[in-house]
Each structure stands twice: as C-alpha cells, then as structure tokens.
Amino acid sequence: HQQTRLTKKSLVRITKNHKKEYIMEIYVGNLPWSVNDQDLADAFSEFGNVERASIIVERPSGRSKGFGFVTMNDTEEGNRAIEAMNGKEMQGRPLKVNEARPKEDRPPRKSDW
Numbered sequence: 001h002q003q004t005r006l007t008k009k010s011l012v013r014i015t016k017n018h019k020k021e022y023i024m025e026i027y028v029g030n031l032p033w034s035v036n037d038q039d040l041a042d043a044f045s046e047f048g049n050v051e052r053a054s055i056i057v058e059r060p061s062g063r064s065k066g067f068g069f070v071t072m073n074d075t076e077e078g079n080r081a082i083e084a085m086n087g088k089e090m091q092g093r094p095l096k097v098n099e100a101r102p103k104e105d106r107p108p109r110k111s112d113w
Contacts, residue, residue, distance in 0.1 A: 023051065024078030028085070029067040029096035031055065037068075044070045047084060048077025069100055 028040065041053035055068040072078040078099070086097040 022075045024072050024075045025100040026070040026072065026078055026082060027067065027096075027098055027100040028070060030093050031064065031066050031068060031095065032091040032093050033064045033066065035064065035068075035090065040068055040070060043090065044072065044081050044085065047072070047081035049073040 026044070031040070035055060037053050037055055040055060041050045044050050044053065049072065051071040051073050053068065053070045056065045057063060058065060070081070072081060082097050082099065085095055087094050088097075089095070
C-alpha cells in the first residue's frame with residue numbers, strides 16, 4: 001500500500017519500505033477535443049515515465065473539457081516535460097502546461113433548480 005501526500009513542490013509517495021519517491025502532477029490545458037488519455041500519455045512519455053494521464057470529461061456527455069493531468073514519476077522529468085510542452089502545438093492548438101496546483105476547497109455549488 002502506497003501513501004501519497006501533497007507538499008509545496010511535488011507529491012511524495014511513501015512506499016512499503018518507507019522510501020520517499022517524488023512525483024509530479026502536471027496540468028495540461030487547451031487540449032483538442034479529440035485527444036484521449038493514451039494520446040496525452042504518449043505525448044509526455046518522451047520526457048520520462050508517465051504513471052498516469054487523464055483527460056477530464058463532462059459527466060453527462062463524456063465529452064472532453066479540454067484539459068487533463070499527467071503524473072510523472074520524477075520531478076526532473078516533469079520539469080523537462082513542462083518546459084518542452086508548454087506552448088507546443090497539438091493538433092493545431094498551443095498547449096498550456098504547468099505544475100498542477102492543489103485542489104482548493106470550494107463551497108458547494110448553488111443550483112437554480
């Protein structure tokens with residue numbers, strides 16, 4: 001069982017033998033609607049080991065929201081990927097790539113229903 005906790009610069013995973021592994025969560029915005037998880041992983045894999053890549057989708061339709069996240073197993077590889085991929089075009093769209101920020105607590109959404 002692995003435990004992950006958030007620090008200011010990166011995620012720290014504590015393995016079974018209590019070894020610390022530093023991983024990086026990367027935000028990728030302005031993605032073309034046609035890009036899927038595998039396309040995103042493939043684009044970042046040239047910079048290092050991609051643990052996970054996921055496109056965020058709307059629940060009812062399953063349509064991409066145009067952004068996603070990539071988790072890389074090494075912060076140096078993650079930083080290289082950010083530097084190389086930020087502004088790079090993917091299917092004609094310039095990507096917005098940076099280190100993901102922690103999700104902030106938000107108040108519940110108000111509904112007009």
